[in-house]
Amino acid sequence: xxxxxxxxxxxxxxxxxxxxxxxxxxxxxxxxxxxxxxTITLVRLVRWSEWIxxxxxxxxxxxxxxFALSVRHFAGILASETRRVLVARRxxxxxxxxxxxxxxLVYAVTALFEASxxxxxxxxxxxxxxxxxx
Numbered sequence: 354x355x356x357x358x359x360x361x362x363x364x365x366x367x368x369x370x371x372x373x374x375x376x377x378x379x380x381x382x383x384x385x386x387x388x389x390x391x392t393i394t395l396v397r398l399v400r401w402s403e404w405i406x407x408x409x410x411x412x413x414x415x416x417x418x419x420f421a422l423s424v425r426h427f428a429g430i431l432a433s434e435t436r437r438v439l440v441a442r443r444x445x446x447x448x449x450x451x452x453x454x455x456x457x458l459v460y461a462v463t464a465l466f467e468a469s470x471x472x473x474x475x476x477x478x479x480x481x482x483x484x485x486x487x
Contacts, residue, residue: 357389357390360385361386363385367385404418427472427473427476430472431469438464439461441461442458
């Protein structure tokens, strides 16, 4: 439930943007929440190690499972990095709101994106050197 709150806030923001712009309300906010809930449920229920060992190497299912595992792995890394950066920001900032609060958040998110891009580039280069990318 703790991870659902930001998604609900995002969906509410989408609805508010639609209302303020004068457009009619769409199902986009509901679809967003539904996709999140479905994804979280699937990721937690699937026994990845059993599935990957049952799939014949080189098959489409094997490739799809490897892709899903790497996405899951890097999403976990991104979540832990985000938590680490925001905790460090909170500890370094004397007040939640005030002078420098927004700027420090911008710098924290920028550092997070830069680290993510550097990690993605290293991963891509390693896979390319191994001949796994075509």
